[in-house]
Amino acid sequence: MTMIFGIPLPALLGQLLIGFINGSFYALLSLGLAVIFGLLRVINFAHGAQYMLGAFAAYLLLVHTGLGFWPALIVAPLVVGAISAIIERTMLSRLYDLDHLYGLLFTFGLALIIEGTFRWYFGAAGQPYAGPALLAGGTNLGFMFLPNYRGFVVVASIVICLTVWLLIEKTRLGAYLRAATENPQLVQAFGVNVPLLLTLTYALGAGLAGLAGVLAAPIYQVSPLMGSNLIIIVFAVVVVGGMGSIGGAIVTGYVLGILEGLTKVFYPEASNIVVFVIMAVVLMLRPAGLFGKEI
Amino acid sequence: MSSLTDTGAAQVESRERQKAHARQRSLARIGLIIAVIAVAGLIAAPFFVYPVFIMTVLCFALFATAFNLLLGYAGLLSFGHAAFFGGAAYFTAHAVKVWGWEPLLAILLGAVGAGLMGLVVGFVAIRRQGIYFAMVTLALSQMIYFIFLQAPFTHGEDGIQGVPRGDLLGLVDLNRPLNIYYFVLLIFLVGFYAVWRIVHSPYGHVLQAIRENENRAISLGYRVERYKLGAFVMSATIAGLAGSTKAIVLQIATLTDVAWQMSGEVVLMTLLGGMGTIFGPAVGAALVVTMQNYFATSDVPVTVIVGVIFVLCVLLFRRGIVGEAIRFLKR
Numbered sequence: 001m002t003m004i005f006g007i008p009l010p011a012l013l014g015q016l017l018i019g020f021i022n023g024s025f026y027a028l029l030s031l032g033l034a035v036i037f038g039l040l041r042v043i044n045f046a047h048g049a050q051y052m053l054g055a056f057a058a059y060l061l062l063v064h065t066g067l068g069f070w071p072a073l074i075v076a077p078l079v080v081g082a083i084s085a086i087i088e089r090t091m092l093s094r095l096y097d098l099d100h101l102y103g104l105l106f107t108f109g110l111a112l113i114i115e116g117t118f119r120w121y122f123g124a125a126g127q128p129y130a131g132p133a134l135l136a137g138g139t140n141l142g143f144m145f146l147p148n149y150r151g152f153v154v155v156a157s158i159v160i161c162l163t164v165w166l167l168i169e170k171t172r173l174g175a176y177l178r179a180a181t182e183n184p185q186l187v188q189a190f191g192v193n194v195p196l197l198l199t200l201t202y203a204l205g206a207g208l209a210g211l212a213g214v215l216a217a218p219i220y221q222v223s224p225l226m227g228s229n230l231i232i233i234v235f236a237v238v239v240v241g242g243m244g245s246i247g248g249a250i251v252t253g254y255v256l257g258i259l260e261g262l263t264k265v266f267y268p269e270a271s272n273i274v275v276f277v278i279m280a281v282v283l284m285l286r287p288a289g290l291f292g293k294e295i
Numbered sequence: 296m297s298s299l300t301d302t303g304a305a306q307v308e309s310r311e312r313q314k315a316h317a318r319q320r321s322l323a324r325i326g327l328i329i330a331v332i333a334v335a336g337l338i339a340a341p342f343f344v345y346p347v348f349i350m351t352v353l354c355f356a357l358f359a360t361a362f363n364l365l366l367g368y369a370g371l372l373s374f375g376h377a378a379f380f381g382g383a384a385y386f387t388a389h390a391v392k393v394w395g396w397e398p399l400l401a402i403l404l405g406a407v408g409a410g411l412m413g414l415v416v417g418f419v420a421i422r423r424q425g426i427y428f429a430m431v432t433l434a435l436s437q438m439i440y441f442i443f444l445q446a447p448f449t450h451g452e453d454g455i456q457g458v459p460r461g462d463l464l465g466l467v468d469l470n471r472p473l474n475i476y477y478f479v480l481l482i483f484l485v486g487f488y489a490v491w492r493i494v495h496s497p498y499g500h501v502l503q504a505i506r507e508n509e510n511r512a513i514s515l516g517y518r519v520e521r522y523k524l525g526a527f528v529m530s531a532t533i534a535g536l537a538g539s540t541k542a543i544v545l546q547i548a549t550l551t552d553v554a555w556q557m558s559g560e561v562v563l564m565t566l567l568g569g570m571g572t573i574f575g576p577a578v579g580a581a582l583v584v585t586m587q588n589y590f591a592t593s594d595v596p597v598t599v600i601v602g603v604i605f606v607l608c609v610l611l612f613r614r615g616i617v618g619e620a621i622r623f624l625k626r
Contacts (some may be wrong), residue, residue: 094610095609100425105566106606109601109603109605110606111602112601112605113598116597116599116601117599119596119598120594229437232434233434235430236430236434236437239434272441272445273441275434279431279434280435287422
């Protein structure tokens with residue numbers, strides 16, 4: 001059997017793949033966080049809860065209406081986005097003029113309410129959620145066995161990240177968004193409806209979290225607390241990447257996921273903390289993050 | 296220089312200032328009266344209320360007060376203070392149970408250990424400001440959580456249970472309810488006084504200057520990072536003191552105390568009571584602990600209630616209970 005640094009190749013590639021899949025979720029979630037932060041200057045602590053909401057929306061759709069994975073992939077993010085838009089309009093938008101810390105505290109409380117309610121209603125245990133039949137089974141890549149669904153998640157997350165990146169960098173709406181990030185008053189003076197833009201942005205970010213939740217449901221099961229620890233890792237990813245850059249958030253998400261997977265092979269005890277250690281090191285060397293601008 | 300109008304203006308100004316001083320003095324007097332009543336009430340309390348409950352409140356009140364030193368006076372929102380609170384609890388529990396240390400010494404060990412952790416975390420975290428600071432402290436405390444989860448001496452999910460209370464200085468038996476109660480009350484008062492003293496020292500005033508306008512403090516020649524790091528370490532140490540004491544009182548140290556939910560809880564206590572006020576965090580802690588105690592036996596989900604209070608505080612009354620009271624008195 002082929003060995004690399006005393007580790008069998010299939011084990012190494014297997015962990016690399018798991019790392020890549022985790023990285024796909026880190027990238028999707030940190031992308032949403034970065035989009036929201038870019039315009040609203042709010043650290044969305046409820047992002048993990050919105051991710052969980054997406055997964056539950058898919059699960060409840062299946063249980064109550066029989067709609068499977070593919071419709072859920074469209075419907076669940078829309079539901080999460082719509083709920084989040086209402087929350088932004090009625091409550092979060094009142095906090096924009098205050099210290100940014102209040103946005104963080106508000107969304108923290110929101111996360112407690114959402115996760116607490118689901119935990120109270122559904123219990124802490126996870127509910128299994130079947131992936132699409134189309135992607136059942138796996139493919140033998142010669143050196144390892146790849147479950148089709150996991151391969152799909154990797155591809156889907158790359159496609160989604162690229163789409164959002166293109167939307168923000170290349171379209172007119174994206175140009176408004178970037179302009180409003182730089183100078184909201186001026187953009188408003190040019191006749192763009194900035195408050196609407198803010199609501200749409202929050203809904204987009206939250207919808208991305210919901211989409212990630214649907215993608216995660218067949219892999220990690222659907223449980224009320226599935227997002228609560230994940231969100232902290234994603235915070236670390238965002239700090240490492242630097243808040244300023246959408247692309248940075250995506251790349252850092254994948255890279256840290258893969259590094260985490262590699263740590264599981266070479267030094268499993270540290271796999272839980274490696275992301276945080278990297279964050280600390282990056283902060284010492286480049287306080288603004290790898291892709292961030294100095295402020 | 297000394298034209299008539301100038302002296303007139305100066306007189307008006309000095310009268311205004313006198314008035315402001317008088318108002319401040321009367322506020323301080325009210326504060327003093329409340330403090331005296333509170334201490335008297337706390338001395339009498341174990342005869343009326345279940346002592347362990349008040350001791351738990353006191354530990355959380357000290358924790359929140361220490362946290363407020365950082366948030367309310369230095370303007371730094373740490374979202375990782377559970378690491379110091381729970382970490383110190385582990386150190387103390389281990390020292391008492393495994394090494395057989397005397398309780399006071401073990402508590403001091405916990406506080407010093409928390410202070411050292413605070414030094415490391417603070418050193419990294421003060422490189423960023425505002426929300427980034429909150430995120431960095433949260434991430435680092437999560438790292439500490441995993442370290443405690445895996446370290447053999449913490450016994451993972453089980454925690455350190457059955458921590459003996461022991462004899463204080465080898466003389467006073469802490470298993471007797473009144474003995475331990477007054478011991479805990481003394482620790483609380485010492486910790487509370489320490490925070491009060493720090494806030495009202497020249498050092499504390501510099502911290503508040505940094506909170507109000509960091510750039511101006513820098514341009515005035517203050518080494519802002521040192522002040523922030525100092526505040527962080529002191530806050531972590533006193534939070535550790537609270538956690539250590541709690542380990543002796545409840546005779547247990549678990550992962551709950553180092554988890555990020557606990558970091559959120561202390562933010563809530565401070566916010567609810569009134570950040571940047573001396574008594575606020577203690578009031579907030581008393582309310583939150585009482586509420587948790589009250590709902591613990593019902594099937595109402597406590598997390599949801601905590602979340603609702605959080606949201607209401609942020610949306611509707613950001614000054615907190617004591618902050619609103621002070622505003623009312625000032626009018």
